[in-house]
Amino acid sequence: MPQTENASREKILARIRTALREPAPRHERSEARAIFAPVTDLLDRFQKECTINITECVMIPDSRSAGTAVRDLLAAIPPGEIFVQDSPDLRQLAAAWQDGREIQWSSEGGPKEASQATISGCEVLVAQTGSVLVSAACGGRGASVVAPVHIVVATVAQLVPDISAALARVQERGIVAQSSYLCLITGSSRTADIEKILVMGAHGPRRLIVVLAMS
């Protein structure tokens, strides 16, 4: 085991303290101005942002119809195992879409390389950027990145106006303190490393789908 308590720590801290004896100048603070325009219609903004960042947003009337919506989505996905966050809600939902599909529940370990899709919940939805905030509790770290399709089952009650509200929410609820991992996901995996041309599905999912229940 390499040493964690190390001599350099004190040396670096001492140098920092000596360096900071003289304060640095700072740019004049101007009067506080609004940096972002306030987000008013949460659902409308979320849907618009999903279009921009290439998230598929499937609207359903209520949570009970989520099973049917997931079944329709899975019909277009090649046969193979589906990785699902082990939660009472998603267990209940599975009956409606399973239809002979093999399921790996998150309680049985992380997703396998061959899994075809992940179904999970999320902590918060962010209207400002059309993002989905997941924690390690939403099926683990690999859930939202290994499979080529990620289906998020959520309700409009999870919508918050902006990133600031989303971070405040997960902090207040103790999710930040309890989780070793959180990820604010905005659209599916992409790269523009070849000639700045946008290509979807670099290392993570090619498709991110939010099944969003109105109630």
Added chain:
Amino acid sequence: MSTAAQEFLRRSIEKSADLTHKQIIRRGIDQYNTANDRGRMRFADWEAARQRCHEIKWEALNNLDRYLLEFEQRAKERGAHVFWAENSAEACRYITELATSRGVHKVVKSKSMVAEEIHLTPALEKAGVQVVETDLGEYIVQLRDEPPYHIVTPAMHLTRKDIADLFKEKLGDVDTDDPVELVAVARRALRRDFFSGEMGISGANFLVADSGMIALTTNEGNGRLCTSLPRIHVALAGIEKVIPKLQDLALLWPVLATAGTGQPITCYSTLIGGPRKPNEVDGPEEFHIVLLDNGRSELLADVEQRDVLHCIRCGACLNACPVFRTVGGHSYGTTYPGPIGSVLTPHLRGLNEFQHLSYASSLCGACTDSCPVKIDLHHHLLENRRNAVNGAERPWSERIGFKIWQWTMQSASRFRILGGLARAALRVAHRLGLDGTPLDPMGPWSKNHAAPRVPKKSFRALWGKNNAAN
């Protein structure tokens, strides 16, 4: 002139005449500009955002010891190991020893400029550990055995054909230059590595003091795979990366994305604090954070340039810089190219050897305007020039030249007499046919520009004559 300066000049001359290079870079930067313009429009007030980011980083840097200790304590409470490294050697040694003591054969690496700075990959390879770069751009330059060209888009200088040829040679069985297909080829190749790597190495865009978490920004998802699948995760970050609060990310994330690529926010804004918890599904068993100084605390002591440590490595100043666009990222021969590299490198690697970079600028100020944390880049270049003249070695001819200049400029009569002598000497030299010969007094100038013909009369003489006529 230092060797680094000679090399810089040689490569710059070569690159600025390379028309293909010019075309590729122009296209890349045009696309960036369009996206960046659109991205800034999403802010009600981009200038207020820059100001606020400046204030966040100012607060962090000017209380650096306090925030680092807070970060360390909270990260340790979450089960992270925190190691402080004074320099490259110490950081490399810690990570290499960790890898060998844990029986690691393969490391999957997410993009990290600090890892480039400390030359981590060669150190691990020397210890017999295979290192796989997993960011697509980094993977491409690694296959080419090249350093990254740009801090955000490492393979910016290559065409799809270059990349197709490279994949054909190194990976075989590639018969396309379609970017979609090429990305799929890399995805397939790297999947095997993600699932077999025992250690993942990442950088950190921010170290969040009040939460003890690191924030990692990626688009491809490779950073997430590197930090989720292997049994050990090592995050490497400069000490200047700390920020006070989790809430600060509500602004820093969108600003970094906008300045970096023009996106409203990057695809994956990840927060990692500690190894997998007992009730969690997956994640590494061990999480190590290496905090690197490597000259940063000395730069912190330079009050005038302390704000250079505010840099969030977005690459905006590279894209804005006419010199970067002309000479390209590799000509600098430094880890950090472009304006921020020209300011920072003399601090990290010595002003004497790298003072020439202070002159690799037209001082147009485009870098300063583009900086999302308001670093006064072009004035720092001027300060480095001043410091170089005061402290470092300059040729004696330059020193004497400026002494004479100073003496001349301090008196109107000296200026008139010496100006007249100089004008006469230049006209005589021209009449004697010395233009372009080693004896040409305008030699250094006319090497790169057409030398102007010296007029018979001075400006002052003409002014006097014309005013008298009126």
